[in-house]
Amino acid sequence: MTTAPAAPAAPSTAPGAAPGFGAAPESTDDDVRAIPLRRPWRWISAAVVLVFVAGFAYSVFTNPNIDFAAIGQFLVDPRIIDGVWLTLLITFIAMVVSTVLAIVIAAMRLSSNPVLTSVAWFYVWAFRGTPLLVQIVLWGYLGLLYEKLSIGIPFTDIVFWQADTNLLITAMVAGILALTLNQAAYSSEIVRAGMISVDEGQREAAYSLGMSPLYTFRRVLLPQAMRVIIPPMGNETISMLKNTSLLSVIAVLEIYTQATVISSQNLKQVELLIVASIWYLVMTSILSIPQYYLERRYGRGTSRNLPPTPFQRLRQAFASRRPGPEPAPETKAVSAA
Amino acid sequence: MNTLNTLTTTKPIEDAAAEARPLVEIRRVRKSFGAHQVLRDVSLAVPAGTVTVLLGPSGSGKSTLLGCVNHLESIDGGRIIVDGELIGYRQAGHDIHEMTPKQIARQRRDIGMVFQKFNLFPHMTALENITEAPVGIAGAPRAKAKARALELLDRVGLADFAKHYPAQLSGGQQQRVAIARALAMDPKLMLFDEPTSALDPELVGDVLDVMRELANEGMTMIVVTHEIGFARGVADQVVFMDGGVVVEAGRPEDVIDRPQRQRTRDFLESVR
Numbered sequence: 014m015t016t017a018p019a020a021p022a023a024p025s026t027a028p029g030a031a032p033g034f035g036a037a038p039e040s041t042d043d044d045v046r047a048i049p050l051r052r053p054w055r056w057i058s059a060a061v062v063l064v065f066v067a068g069f070a071y072s073v074f075t076n077p078n079i080d081f082a083a084i085g086q087f088l089v090d091p092r093i094i095d096g097v098w099l100t101l102l103i104t105f106i107a108m109v110v111s112t113v114l115a116i117v118i119a120a121m122r123l124s125s126n127p128v129l130t131s132v133a134w135f136y137v138w139a140f141r142g143t144p145l146l147v148q149i150v151l152w153g154y155l156g157l158l159y160e161k162l163s164i165g166i167p168f169t170d171i172v173f174w175q176a177d178t179n180l181l182i183t184a185m186v187a188g189i190l191a192l193t194l195n196q197a198a199y200s201s202e203i204v205r206a207g208m209i210s211v212d213e214g215q216r217e218a219a220y221s222l223g224m225s226p227l228y229t230f231r232r233v234l235l236p237q238a239m240r241v242i243i244p245p246m247g248n249e250t251i252s253m254l255k256n257t258s259l260l261s262v263i264a265v266l267e268i269y270t271q272a273t274v275i276s277s278q279n280l281k282q283v284e285l286l287i288v289a290s291i292w293y294l295v296m297t298s299i300l301s302i303p304q305y306y307l308e309r310r311y312g313r314g315t316s317r318n319l320p321p322t323p324f325q326r327l328r329q330a331f332a333s334r335r336p337g338p339e340p341a342p343e344t345k346a347v348s349a350a
Numbered sequence: 351m352n353t354l355n356t357l358t359t360t361k362p363i364e365d366a367a368a369e370a371r372p373l374v375e376i377r378r379v380r381k382s383f384g385a386h387q388v389l390r391d392v393s394l395a396v397p398a399g400t401v402t403v404l405l406g407p408s409g410s411g412k413s414t415l416l417g418c419v420n421h422l423e424s425i426d427g428g429r430i431i432v433d434g435e436l437i438g439y440r441q442a443g444h445d446i447h448e449m450t451p452k453q454i455a456r457q458r459r460d461i462g463m464v465f466q467k468f469n470l471f472p473h474m475t476a477l478e479n480i481t482e483a484p485v486g487i488a489g490a491p492r493a494k495a496k497a498r499a500l501e502l503l504d505r506v507g508l509a510d511f512a513k514h515y516p517a518q519l520s521g522g523q524q525q526r527v528a529i530a531r532a533l534a535m536d537p538k539l540m541l542f543d544e545p546t547s548a549l550d551p552e553l554v555g556d557v558l559d560v561m562r563e564l565a566n567e568g569m570t571m572i573v574v575t576h577e578i579g580f581a582r583g584v585a586d587q588v589v590f591m592d593g594g595v596v597v598e599a600g601r602p603e604d605v606i607d608r609p610q611r612q613r614t615r616d617f618l619e620s621v622r
Contacts, residue, residue: 217422218469218528222483222535223459226451232486236473314472314515 083284088291092275096268097292103185103267104254107192112246114193115200122205133201140198146259148195152187153263188260196253203245207238239311247304251297258289268292371434373398373539373570379418379428381411388414390594391428396587398538399568403581403602406591407617412574415591416541419572420461421454432461433538459488462532466544468524470516476503476527477512480534488535495534502530506560522553526560533564540564542573576621582606590614 073079087093121133140148156179165172182190211234219229258269266274269289276285309322321329374396381389388411396402404412417423419430421438429446430437438454439446449457470479480499484490490498503509506526516524525545532540542561546554558580565571565584575581581588581602588605590598590613598605598614609615 212467212469214465214467214469215471218463218465218471220422220455221420221458221461221463221465221541222531223455223457223487224483225455228486232482233471237471240473311473314474314517 078283079287080281080284083279083281084287084291087272087275087281087285087288090275090288092271093268093288093292096266096271097296099265100254100257100267100269100292101296103189103192103257103260103265104250106189107196107257108250108253110189111193111196111200112204114197115204118197118201119204119208122201123208137198137201140195141202145191145195145256146262149188149191149259150262152182152191153184155182155187184260184263184265188257188263188265192253192256192260196249200246200249203242203249204238207240207242208234210241211237236311239307240315243304243307243311247301247307250300250304254296254300255293372396373433374419374572375429375431376415376419377429377431379415379430380426381414381418381423382426388594389418389425392591392594392596393428394589394596394599396539396570396572398570400586401565401571401573401584402587402589403585404572404574404589404591405576405578405581405605405617406597407620410591411594412591413543416463416543416572416574419539419541420458420463422463424448432457455487459483459535460537461539461541462535462537463541464525464528464532464543464545466547468516468521468528468548470524470528470531472516475513475515476508476519476530479516479527480531483531484534499530499534502533503527505563506530507556520553521549522556525549525557529557529560529564538570540569540571542571542575544574544576546575546577578606578618578621590617592617 074081118133118136121129122137124130159178161175162178162181163172163175165174215233215237216229219233220226224233257265257267260267261270261273264270272285272289276282306322372395374394376392376394379389379392380387392411392415394402394415404415406412414423418425419432419437421430424438429439435457436446437457439448470476471482474482477496477499480502481492481495484495484498485492500509500512503512506529508523508526508530511519511523511527516527519527529545545561546557549557554577558577561571561573561580562584573580573585585602587599588602589596590605590609590611592613598609598611604610605614606618609618
């Protein structure tokens with residue numbers, strides 16, 4: 014701040030222009046660097062957190078009460094592996110069936126038929142309003158409610174097929190049933206939100222081209238709704254995987270039940286819980302991979318340029334010398350008219 | 351083109367001199383939303399190969415009328431006939447009965463529509479937007495539909511944008527893709543619902559140029575717009591609507607430059 018503000022440059026503005034407008038006077042004094050604020054607290058807070066994390070890790074790994082050899086051993090125990098497969102199987106079946114059911118319930122809820130709308134509303138209300146644990150136990154006791162299950166025409170004697178409830182509804186079937194019906198209630202709300210998110214103009218445009226309602230749903234509305242539906246459904250899938258552990262109350266031999274059965278014999282409760290936790294983490298981590306790719310697929314056209322996937326990046330790194338594929342069109346939205 | 355509103359004088363339905371029968375006949379159409387009557391006894395004729403511009407203040411019913419022509423909106427009474435075919439309904443006894451969605455979809459293939467907000471399918475590229483209906487609905491071979499789509503994109507000045515998604519295009523470009531999409535079904539009639547109202551002023555010209563060219567090629571068009579210049583230059587017929595009725599209709603030089611009704615005069619004054 015040694016020099017006074019430079020004298021105004023020769024007035025180059027056109028005659029008649031208001032004073033003060035146009036280019037500001039320039040001075041070599043203004044040719045300065047702009048230095049960002051230093052932030053020492055970032056370093057200090059990082060150091061403090063690291064100390065705590067290191068302390069916790071040390072206390073775990075040096076704890077004489079944890080038998081690490083047992084963890085390694087039971088991680089690949091055939092009973093645990095069986096439990097892992099069963100957990101994955103239950104998750105898969107429950108998610109697929111519940112999603113189909115959810116689409117039906119959402120369609121009912123969105124229909125203009127008041128009976129369908131209220132039944133769908135009641136379904137969601139009942140299954141979302143009671144604890145999953147209670148529902149699981151209830152389905153486990155189905156045999157007490159109905160001794161026999163049959164398929165026929167209601168209010169007539171016509172029966173196509175009949176079976177003993179306790180033979181048909183094993184613990185496993187009851188568990189899958191409970192998880193599926195409960196999940197359908199949650200998923201139907203996600204599907205409904207996805208359908209509502211699509212602009213009404215899309216339907217009009219599709220109809221104006223001669224598309225039927227079903228074709229419009231399949232090719233125009235659903236793909237756009239999927240963009241909204243997929244992220245929460247990924248969360249639901251991960252929740253489902255973890256909720257399978259609740260089936261231990263009706264003795265379905267998924268991984269958590271297997272772990273508790275083993276630990277009740279060898280009394281290594283903590284070790285087996287760690288084993289189960291490690292497997293849950295592995296499974297949930299693997300499940301988030303398809304979600305990433307599905308989100309990309311249905312995100313087409315929304316973000317202007319999708320970043321490359323990890324695999325594409327890897328391939329690029331290896332093949333950097335070869336001429337690559339045709340690049341995606343540039344996004345000169347307005348300029349290149 | 352000044353053979354307007356002569357519909358009530360019953361003409362023989364057999365085609366006596368194909369030009370004599372208009373491509374679009376709107377006869378005594380009524381429509382309400384709840385208690386609000388949007389269309390009161392509207393009649394209109396659009397001869398083949400001509401351009402009709404609907405003018406009027408917002409809420410006058412012109413966009414609703416356009417939606418009735420391809421049955422995006424149902425009607426409460428009257429008849430809409432396109433190329434000799436009753437739209438959205440079939441005659442049974444004295445009254446007309448609504449068709450199934452499938453039958454209506456079949457009729458809509460021949461009527462193209464362009465919307466104020468473009469309504470391109472955001473998850474498809476410009477090319478896919480154009481080929482979707484010809485391939486998926488009309489059963490055209492994919493290669494043929496693609497070639498035709500590229501030709502249409504070239505025609506609307508967007509040959510280089512086939513692989514762009516709508517989000518990567520400007521409003522004017524999106525609207526031109528939307529026009530190409532409608533043309534891909536080879537419609538015999540094109541409906542334009544305020545096609546330039548959502549555009550930045552500097553992008554309006556490109557869209558109007560495409561529409562002008564289309565009109566010169568002999569496409570039958572019904573256009574709802576506030577572009578008075580376009581109406582004067584391109585329209586064969588200008589229809590001024592207000593309060594759900596046709597106030598005045600005729601040649602553009604008559605309706606725009608020498609309006610007979612005060613309401614028309616007031617409206618033209620306000621948009622000028």
